Amino acid sequence: xxxxxxxxxxxxxxxxxxxxxxxxxxxxxxxxxxxxxxxxxxxxxxxxxxxxxxxxxxxxxxxxxxxxxxxxxxxxxxxxxxxxxxxxxxxxxxxxxxxxxxxxxxxxxxxxxxxxxxxxxxxxxxxxxxxxxxxxxxxxxxxxxxxxxxxxxxxxxxxxxxxxxxxxxxxxxxxxxxxxxxxxxxxxxxxxxxxxxxxxxxxxxxxxxxxxxxxxxxxxxxxxxxxxxxxxxxx
Amino acid sequence: xxxxxxxxxxxxxxxxxxxxxxxxxxxxxxxxxxxxxxxxxxxxxxxxxxxxxxxxxxxxxxxxxxxxxxxxxxxxxxxxxxxxxxxxxxxxxxxxxxxxxxxxxxxxxxxxxxxxxxxxxxxxxxxxxxxxxxxxxxxxxxxxxxxxxxxxxxxxxxxxxxxxxxxxxxxxxxxxxxxxxxxxxxxxxxxxxxxxxxxxxxxxxxxxxxxxxxxxxxxxxxxxxxxxxxxxxxxxxxxxxxxxxxxxxxxxxxxxxxxxxxxxxxxxxxxxxxxxxxxxxxxxxxxxxxxxxxxxxxxxxxxxxxxxxxxxxx
Numbered sequence: 001x002x003x004x005x006x007x008x009x010x011x012x013x014x015x016x017x018x019x020x021x022x023x024x025x026x027x028x029x030x031x032x033x034x035x036x037x038x039x040x041x042x043x044x045x046x047x048x049x050x051x052x053x054x055x056x057x058x059x060x061x062x063x064x065x066x067x068x069x070x071x072x073x074x075x076x077x078x079x080x081x082x083x084x085x086x087x088x089x090x091x092x093x094x095x096x097x098x099x100x101x102x103x104x105x106x107x108x109x110x111x112x113x114x115x116x117x118x119x120x121x122x123x124x125x126x127x128x129x130x131x132x133x134x135x136x137x138x139x140x141x142x143x144x145x146x147x148x149x150x151x152x153x154x155x156x157x158x159x160x161x162x163x164x165x166x167x168x169x170x171x172x173x174x175x176x177x178x179x180x181x182x183x184x185x186x187x188x189x190x191x192x193x194x195x196x197x198x199x200x201x202x203x204x205x206x207x208x209x210x211x212x213x214x215x216x217x218x219x220x221x222x223x224x225x226x227x228x229x230x231x232x233x234x235x
Numbered sequence: 236x237x238x239x240x241x242x243x244x245x246x247x248x249x250x251x252x253x254x255x256x257x258x259x260x261x262x263x264x265x266x267x268x269x270x271x272x273x274x275x276x277x278x279x280x281x282x283x284x285x286x287x288x289x290x291x292x293x294x295x296x297x298x299x300x301x302x303x304x305x306x307x308x309x310x311x312x313x314x315x316x317x318x319x320x321x322x323x324x325x326x327x328x329x330x331x332x333x334x335x336x337x338x339x340x341x342x343x344x345x346x347x348x349x350x351x352x353x354x355x356x357x358x359x360x361x362x363x364x365x366x367x368x369x370x371x372x373x374x375x376x377x378x379x380x381x382x383x384x385x386x387x388x389x390x391x392x393x394x395x396x397x398x399x400x401x402x403x404x405x406x407x408x409x410x411x412x413x414x415x416x417x418x419x420x421x422x423x424x425x426x427x428x429x430x431x432x433x434x435x436x437x438x439x440x441x442x443x444x445x446x447x448x449x450x451x452x453x454x455x456x457x458x459x460x461x462x463x464x465x466x467x468x469x470x471x472x473x474x475x476x477x478x479x480x481x482x483x484x485x486x487x488x489x490x491x492x493x494x495x496x497x498x499x500x501x502x503x504x505x506x507x508x509x510x511x512x513x514x515x516x517x518x519x520x521x522x523x524x525x526x527x528x529x530x531x532x533x534x535x536x537x538x539x540x541x542x543x544x545x546x547x548x549x
Contacts, residue, residue, distance in 0.1 A: 012531065013426050013476060013506055014422075014425075014508060014534075015531050017506070024470070024471055025471075051259050051260055052263060053473075053497060055474060058471075062259075139497075140496060142374060143265045143266045143376075184374065186374075209264050
């Protein structure tokens with residue numbers, strides 16, 4: 001991937017936000033550049049930077065507009081964006097985080113819906129979901145909620161028409177080509193196909209978030225007994 | 236040192252939460268900034284009692300609480316105007332109140348605005364979560380167990396005094412615009428303004444919108460002329476700050492507020508400038524909004540002027 005400026009543009013998010021905007025697509029190399037740029041900006045510990053938020057194909061930098069002139073801030077971010085390149089090689093070395101999932105039944109009420117959408121057996125949906133190494137493209141929606149991609153086209157069922165008021169913590173969902181695990185209980189519209197007994201959030205440790213953008217995830221089907229055993233061991 | 240119970244919630248009001256200037260630095264983990272909806276009034280209340288700007292205080296929404304103070308306290312109320320009583324005596328907002336042990340601060344009828352802030356010298360204590368005591372209601376974190384205050388809640392007041400001296404708002408702040416029924420705010424066109432046809436942008440910037448009933452600390456639904464999008468293409472989620480205005484396919488704009496999610500998937504037509512964010516915090520359902528486009532030079536100048544008034548208010 002070349003790093004010339006033609007592949008990204010700088011946009012304004014109000015008076016105190018700068019968006020480095022890459023071509024709109026879910027692409028591991030583009031996202032890898034976003035993650036690398038966000039890490040680079042954070043590592044500089046610039047006193048005027050309040051927050052850096054990387055997403056699928058963008059990096060938003062919130063700055064203190066009383067601490068730095070807008071043009072200067074844009075200049076610094078532009079320079080860093082020019083210098084930062086994707087590191088797909090480094091990415092490849094990443095060992096995936098393995099997350100056990102109990103698919104279907106009471107833990108995955110929408111497995112049958114996805115199976116009907118895909119016109120294949122539930123077993124086949126599980127096989128397809130668990131045979132991909134996913135990339136964490138971004139976090140958002142809830143603390144620790146990771147957007148993983150890409151889901152096998154065949155099982156990429158759209159969101160539910162009526163979102164659930166309560167989706168349990170650990171629920172594994174599909175929304176088109178995205179999949180993810182709800183780290184805490186919340187309302188939600190994704191198709192829930194299973195549940196993961198491993199906690200994605202642990203507020204009592206220094207790094208509470210198991211998943212971060214750029215990391216890899218692989219799901220491993222487990223039975224109900226294993227689900228209960230792992231859940232009890234992590235209480 | 237554990238401070239003794241310093242105040243008791245006799246009546247929580249409609250929605251009273253602990254808020255400060257928010258938690259920054261963890262939005263890439265999906266952690267919302269949260270914090271006061273009207274940060275200017277929060278800071279003003281803190282300055283009146285000699286706290287630092289970022290000290291946690293109580294945010295009152297539309298209908299205020301009754302708070303009993305169990306020891307002598309220095310208190311200030313700022314933001315929305317309410318009829319205030321200290322026991323049977325009427326008292327003023329935006330001034331220092333010396334409250335005696337056992338006295339009750341009661342909020343009566345609301346005269347203007349939507350949210351008021353009760354600052355107590357030393358700061359109101361609460362759960363600190365990722366560097367802030369702000370209550371984030373959707374995830375039930377921070378403040379008072381992540382929830383609004385309830386009758387019977389007992390809160391402690393910190394012994395930490397600010398370094399700033401107690402200050403009084405200058406005339407500029409006393410006369411600041413406080414929306415009654417609605418307000419104009421200045422916006423900068425959003426990062427996805429090119430997703431909208433020109434006439435949609437003109438509609439948005441020239442017509443009046445109303446804050447819908449389904450509005451809360453996460454965001455305001457804006458009712459008014461629909462803002463048509465150019466096409467039905469889907470946008471990839473990206474960062475969303477307080478004050479940004481997203482437009483879903485329905486054409487009903489959503490104004491992101493303090494508790495908003497860190498990211499969103501709808502194109503953003505505009506973002507309210509920093510100097511006018513405090514006005515948004517004073518709006519409730521049924522209030523109107525109009526948007527004036529400005530540029531970043533004007534936006535920065537407006538904030539510099541606001542800060543100068545704040546600084547000159549000692």
